[in-house]
Amino acid sequence: MIEFRNVWFKYDETEEYILKNINLVIEKGRIYSILGDNGSGKTTLIRHMNGLLKPTKGDVIVDEVNTRDIPISILSKKVALVFQYPERMFFSPTVEEEIKYTLINFGFEGKELDERTDYILKEFRLEDFRDRAPFSLSGGEQRRLSIAIAVSWDPDYIVLDEPTTGLDGEARKDLTSTIEKILNRRRTVIIVSHDLEYLFELSPHVILMNNGQIMFQGKFGELLENEDIVIKCGLSMPRISLLLHFLKRDGNLNNLKYNEILNLLLDKLRCTNYV
Amino acid sequence: MKRNMKSLVELKNIWFRYEGQEDYILKDINLEIRDRDILLLLGRSGSGKTTIARIITGLIPHFYRGELKGNVIINGRSIVNKPIYEIAEYVGLIRQNPENQILMTNVEREIAFSLEFLDIPREDMRKRVHETANKLGISNLLSRDIDSLSGGELQKVAIASILVRKPSIIILDEPSSYLSPSSVNRLRQYIMMLNSEGIAFLIIDHRIDYWLDITTRIAVIYKGKKIFDNNLTEFLKFIEKFDVGLNIPLHLRLAIDVNKCCGKRVLPITQDTKKVLQILQKGGNNDRV
Ligand SMILES: Nc1ncnc2c1ncn2[C@@H]1O[C@H](COP(=O)(O)OP(=O)(O)OP(=O)(O)O)[C@@H](O)[C@H]1O
Ligand SMILES: Nc1ncnc2c1ncn2[C@@H]1O[C@H](COP(=O)(O)OP(=O)(O)O)[C@@H](O)[C@H]1O
Ligand SMILES: [Mg+2]
Ligand SMILES: [Mg+2]
Numbered sequence: 001m002i003e004f005r006n007v008w009f010k011y012d013e014t015e016e017y018i019l020k021n022i023n024l025v026i027e028k029g030r031i032y033s034i035l036g037d038n039g040s041g042k043t044t045l046i047r048h049m050n051g052l053l054k055p056t057k058g059d060v061i062v063d064e065v066n067t068r069d070i071p072i073s074i075l076s077k078k079v080a081l082v083f084q085y086p087e088r089m090f091f092s093p094t095v096e097e098e099i100k101y102t103l104i105n106f107g108f109e110g111k112e113l114d115e116r117t118d119y120i121l122k123e124f125r126l127e128d129f130r131d132r133a134p135f136s137l138s139g140g141e142q143r144r145l146s147i148a149i150a151v152s153w154d155p156d157y158i159v160l161d162e163p164t165t166g167l168d169g170e171a172r173k174d175l176t177s178t179i180e181k182i183l184n185r186r187r188t189v190i191i192v193s194h195d196l197e198y199l200f201e202l203s204p205h206v207i208l209m210n211n212g213q214i215m216f217q218g219k220f221g222e223l224l225e226n227e228d229i230v231i232k233c234g235l236s237m238p239r240i241s242l243l244l245h246f247l248k249r250d251g252n253l254n255n256l257k258y259n260e261i262l263n264l265l266l267d268k269l270r271c272t273n274y275v
Numbered sequence: 276m277k278r279n280m281k282s283l284v285e286l287k288n289i290w291f292r293y294e295g296q297e298d299y300i301l302k303d304i305n306l307e308i309r310d311r312d313i314l315l316l317l318g319r320s321g322s323g324k325t326t327i328a329r330i331i332t333g334l335i336p337h338f339y340r341g342e343l344k345g346n347v348i349i350n351g352r353s354i355v356n357k358p359i360y361e362i363a364e365y366v367g368l369i370r371q372n373p374e375n376q377i378l379m380t381n382v383e384r385e386i387a388f389s390l391e392f393l394d395i396p397r398e399d400m401r402k403r404v405h406e407t408a409n410k411l412g413i414s415n416l417l418s419r420d421i422d423s424l425s426g427g428e429l430q431k432v433a434i435a436s437i438l439v440r441k442p443s444i445i446i447l448d449e450p451s452s453y454l455s456p457s458s459v460n461r462l463r464q465y466i467m468m469l470n471s472e473g474i475a476f477l478i479i480d481h482r483i484d485y486w487l488d489i490t491t492r493i494a495v496i497y498k499g500k501k502i503f504d505n506n507l508t509e510f511l512k513f514i515e516k517f518d519v520g521l522n523i524p525l526h527l528r529l530a531i532d533v534n535k536c537c538g539k540r541v542l543p544i545t546q547d548t549k550k551v552l553q554i555l556q557k558g559g560n561n562d563r564v
Contacts, residue, residue, distance in 0.1 A: 011423065037455045038427030084426040084453065087372060136293070139371045139449065140320025140481075162426070165452040166371070168319040168481055169522040194455045195482070197525050236456035239484070239526040239548045246552055258525065262532050268555070269533065269541060 002026040002049055002079075002157065002188075007058035009044060017056070018044050020212040028156070029186040031179070031202055033193055033220070036209030037234025042192045043084060045209065046159045049190070050079035063156075077106055080155040084162050084192075086146030090134035095126060098134050099149055106153040116152065124148040125174070139166035147175065151182060158182060159190045164198050176201045196223075196230075197238045200256055208233055221256050282348075283444055283475050284308040284331055284366070289345035291326060291335065300326050302499040304345075308444060313466070313476045315486050318496035319520040324479045325371055327496070328446050331477070333362040349444075367442040371449045371479075373433030382424070382432050383408075383417040389440045407439040410465045412458065426453040434462065441469065446477040451485050459485050484524040487546055495519065511544045526551070 003026070009019040018041050026032055026049075034042045047053040048060045051067040060067045062075060083089060092098040099117050108116055121127045124144050129137060134145060143166045151158055164172055179189055179202060193199060199206075199220055206223050208216040210233045216223065223230065224241050231237070244256070247264050289304040300323045308314055318324050329335040336343050337359050347354050354362050367389075370376045379385040386404045395403075408414045413431050416424065424432065430453040437445060451459050459482075466476060467489060478486055487493075493510045495503035497519050503510065514523055515531050523531070530542040530551060542551055 038431070038453070038458050039425045043425060085372065085374060087374070138321045138325060139452075162453065166320060166449060166481070167522075168520050170520040171320060172522060197484075200525065234455040234457035236460075239524065239546075240529060242548045242552055243526065243529070243555065246555055258529075262529060262536070265529065265533055265555075266536055269537065 001028055001061075001063060003059075003061040004045075004048070005059045005061065007048065007055040007060060009048070009053065009056045011044075018212050019048075019055075022058075022214060024207065024214065024217075026157075026188060026190065028188050029183070031183055031189045031191070031204040032207060033191045033199055033202075033204040034207045034209060035193060035196075035223075035233070035235060036215075040209040040234070041212045042209055043161055046081065046161060046190065046192060049157065049159055050081050051075040052081070077153070078155060079157040079159060080150040080153075081159045082146050082150040082161060082163065084165075086142055087135065089146060089149075090142070093133060094131050095134055095137070095145060096121070096130045098145065099152055102149050103152055108153070120148050120152045123178070140168060140171055143167060144171060144174075147178070151178070154185070155187070157188045157190065159192075161192045162194070163191060164193065164195055172198060194235065196235060197240075200238075200240075200258055203256055208235075210234075224256070281310040282307050283310055283312075283350060284477075285346075285348040286327070286330065287346040287348065289327075289330060289343070289347070291323075291330065291343050292341055294340040294342075296341075298499075300499055301330075301496075304496075304499075304501055306494060306501060306504070308475050308477055311470060311473065311475055312492060313470055313478065313486075313490050315483065315490040315493045316477060316479045316496065317483060317493060317521055320481075322496045323499055324496060325448055328368055328448050328477070328479065331444075331446065332366050332368045333357065333359045334368075363442070365442055366444045366446065367437040367440055368446045369434050369437045369448060369450060371452070373430045373453075376433055376436070377421055377429070380421055382413070382419050382421060385421060385432055386417075386436045386439055389436050393440070403439055407435045410461065410468075411435050411438075412461050427455060427458060430454060431458060431462075438465065438469065441472075441474060443473070444475050444477070445469075446479075448479045449481065450478065451480050451482045456485075463489060481522045483522065495521070507546075511546075515544050 004022045004024040007019055007022040008017050010017045034045060036042050048055060051072045054068055067075060090098055092101055096117060099120055100113060103113055103116055121130060126145060126148060129141060134142060147163055163175060167175060182189055203220045206218060206220050207214055215233055216229050227237055286304055286306040289301050290299050291301040292299045316324050329339060330347060333354060335341060349365055377385060379388055383404060387400055390400045408417055411431050413435060416428055434450060470476060480486060487507060490507060492506055494501055503513050526548050527544055530544050533542050534540050542554060
């Protein structure tokens with residue numbers, strides 16, 4: 001469990017607070033999404049989760065340990081963080097070595113190291129790039145690599161800062177199934193995002209930030225009921241939500257997963273004679 | 276508005292591979308950006324979109340090694356042997372990773388920097404910087420250090436530093452990556468304004484929903500080849516027939532899948548979701564399309 005207790009934070013002594021009295025509980029084995037406009041404090045918030053930043057006031061507690069009392073090196077083994085600009089973390093000459101470097105860092109060796117590396121390359125469809133320099137990959141390929149590295153040692157908490165950036169349609173589906181696998185292993189996933197469309201499939205618990213404060217917390221479906229808040233916080237409603245409200249009017253739409261929406265719609269259309 | 280068919284950029288039979296690669300990344304690409312175009316360039320990641328942007332701007336062959344065949348014509352002149360600063364006069368590129376194009380440490384200086392060489396008075400320069408910042412909603416950031424910006428703020432600065440110069444062709448490589456929807460809205464409005472002043476755009480983006488309603492044309496690259504190049508109406512027909520791994524917005528995907536499941540055109544493939552809603556309320560599409 002990750003707990004924020006009355007957390008205030010500012011980067012600079014003189015400036016105003018970037019995070020203002022954040023109280024938040026992240027429970028194990030669930031998926032969360034942190035949403036909000038540019039500059040609302042999302043990245044600042046998640047940097048507190050692995051101790052990269054310490055609160056100016058208040059406390060962040062990870063599995064009962066205060067982040068002030070534990071070195072980042074130990075905490076970041078438990079909480080993996082994929083940065084918004086993944087290129088910042090690459091420095092090895094090849095993709096394979098980039099993955100191995102991290103694994104070695106977290107105690108993998110010998111046969112286990114090789115097997116794990118191969119598995120990760122395969123899982124993320126990076127086999128063809130094994131010997132390429134990370135910097136020579138296209139943007140979406142680099143993104144895939146950075147996510148692959150973050151999950152490679154199976155950390156308890158995986159925090160992804162805008163993971164869909166640069167990903168095409170297929171790669172998004174792959175990411176969804178990777179996340180589902182991680183969740184099946186009872187790990188915790190936290191996604192920072194601007195993309196409500198992407199979140200349908202995952203239906204996360206949402207935390208909506210606005211100007212350093214939490215404006216809304218609740219189920220993804222509930223957020224879609226609150227168009228006013230969505231717009232006010234710099235996001236936009238997916239166009240499909242217009243249809244959802246129609247589907248909901250005389251049915252019951254508890255689950256927003258795409259296939260269920262499709263089936264509901266098909267059911268509805270079959271009721272008529274046109275299909 | 277009269278649309279002039281004058282061609283601003285022409286890629287003719289372009290083949291390209293990076294040094295050390297066996298296969299060509301681009302295979303016989305022909306692509307045209309016409310006067311006043313807002314051309315949307317789509318394709319899976321790794322399909323060669325950024326490579327095309329690098330070719331149009333001369334980064335290939337000047338900065339990236341590889342084998343380039345074919346001709347690139349900008350404003351009626353071949354640029355293949357032209358130095359890069361001559362190309363930059365006409366074409367501005369906002370790169371996929373904004374960090375790659377930042378040169379200064381302060382926001383205002385960064386945006387002003389690209390005007391330094393244009394021989395305009397200081398006061399006008401300041402005005403243009405402030406106008407652009409205002410349009411993109413980053414006026415409050417002008418005095419900030421680049422290092423202290425959030426991801427989206429950095430991207431907006433990178434975009435501003437090119438838009439401020441108003442070159443006649445602007446290429447945006449995945450501009451919405453780090454932007455919130457409201458930031459994209461501002462950008463889109465500014466693009467439409469610049470476009471009405473005569474600037475042509477090439478936009479590369481996976482969030483196609485942001486751009487469909489303002490494009491004049493859409494081109495799709497698949498496995499190194501251009502497989503589609505036409506308007507929105509044709510594009511909507513195209514995605515109904517072919518799945519080439521694009522990130523199709525849910526409202527379009529839903530209509531496509533409904534029709535597939537029913538074996539006929541029950542719902543229209545349209546950006547106008549209200550129309551779909553009306554048809555649903557009536558219980559399906561009566562007339563065959
Ligand atoms: N190192 C820093 N020094 C001073 N201010 C900073 C620093 N890093 C971020 N900020 C400011 O703090 C605020 C929150 O930034 P943060 O990176 O958390 O935003 P974000 O929600 O992740 O935005 P985006 O969607 O653009 O990535 C912004 O106004 C930003 O300018
Ligand atoms: N500097 C480079 N050196 C070698 N290969 C590269 C380089 N840049 C891109 N590539 C490769 O060329 C292909 C096309 O890349 P790119 O044009 O960046 O794709 P897109 O922008 O469509 O995602 C990809 O397979 C990528 O790995
Ligand atoms: Mg951020
Ligand atoms: Mg690219």
